[in-house]
Amino acid sequence: MALIFSTGNRHKFKEASELAARHGIELEQRGVPYTEIQADELEKISSPGALHACIMLGSPCFVEDAGLFVRALRGFPGPYSKYVFHTLGNEGMLKLMRNESDRAAEFRSVVAYCRPGGKPRLFSEKVEGVITFEARGKSGFGFDPIFIPSKGDDRTFAEMSTSEKNGISHRGRAVEKLFKWYTKKRAKR
Numbered sequence: 001m002a003l004i005f006s007t008g009n010r011h012k013f014k015e016a017s018e019l020a021a022r023h024g025i026e027l028e029q030r031g032v033p034y035t036e037i038q039a040d041e042l043e044k045i046s047s048p049g050a051l052h053a054c055i056m057l058g059s060p061c062f063v064e065d066a067g068l069f070v071r072a073l074r075g076f077p078g079p080y081s082k083y084v085f086h087t088l089g090n091e092g093m094l095k096l097m098r099n100e101s102d103r104a105a106e107f108r109s110v111v112a113y114c115r116p117g118g119k120p121r122l123f124s125e126k127v128e129g130v131i132t133f134e135a136r137g138k139s140g141f142g143f144d145p146i147f148i149p150s151k152g153d154d155r156t157f158a159e160m161s162t163s164e165k166n167g168i169s170h171r172g173r174a175v176e177k178l179f180k181w182y183t184k185k186r187a188k189r
């Protein structure tokens with residue numbers, strides 16, 4: 001039976017699917033209409049999201065919430081990343097950062113898995129890096145063209161393949177944790 005990833009974001013689904021396949025897990029994308037709660041921490045958003053999706057689907061599933069936290073902007077846009085990306089975009093973010101010498105930022109990801117009758121189980125990861133001075137690259141989505149991970153080779157996420165990004169990214173490592181746990185759990189059944 002396929003494991004459901006409840007998301008409306010096809011890029012996130014593509015990234016997770018590639019990793020799932022390596023664990024022999026088949027993923028299915030389902031978009032469950034839901035108004036996300038506003039909170040300052042991703043955990044507080046993903047946990048009720050997973051519970052809601054699980055109740056609506058009546059099936060085990062997971063959701064993932066992510067955000068870009070910029071140090072010079074005191075963590076902005078953080079949990080508001082989707083709204084900020086759609087309003088300011090990458091050009092707007094670069095403008096906000098124009099006079100900042102401190103370019104440190106991190107992407108955070110919280111994956112929340114839930115099965116009917118159970119409580120959400122969370123898997124979190126982050127990736128540190130810097131905000132560029134100009135957008136670079138065409139792959140990926142969202143803030144990928146303006147983020148260079150510290151563990152990489154000076155390329156932005158948007159200049160990497162999906163598997164390269166997955167190897168170091170917040171989402172890649174958080175879903176990897178979920179898939180390892182899920183595979184073990186499945187083997188015990």
Ligand code: ITT
Binds near residue numbers: 008009081144
């Ligand atoms: P869901 O349906 O899964 O909620 P979403 O697009 O709303 O999809 P998030 O709330 O988790 O996803 O992400 C918030 C925004 O943060 C997202 O729209 C992007 O603009 C940005 N973002 C998250 N992860 C990213 C990544 O890996 N690379 C670039 N930008 C990312």
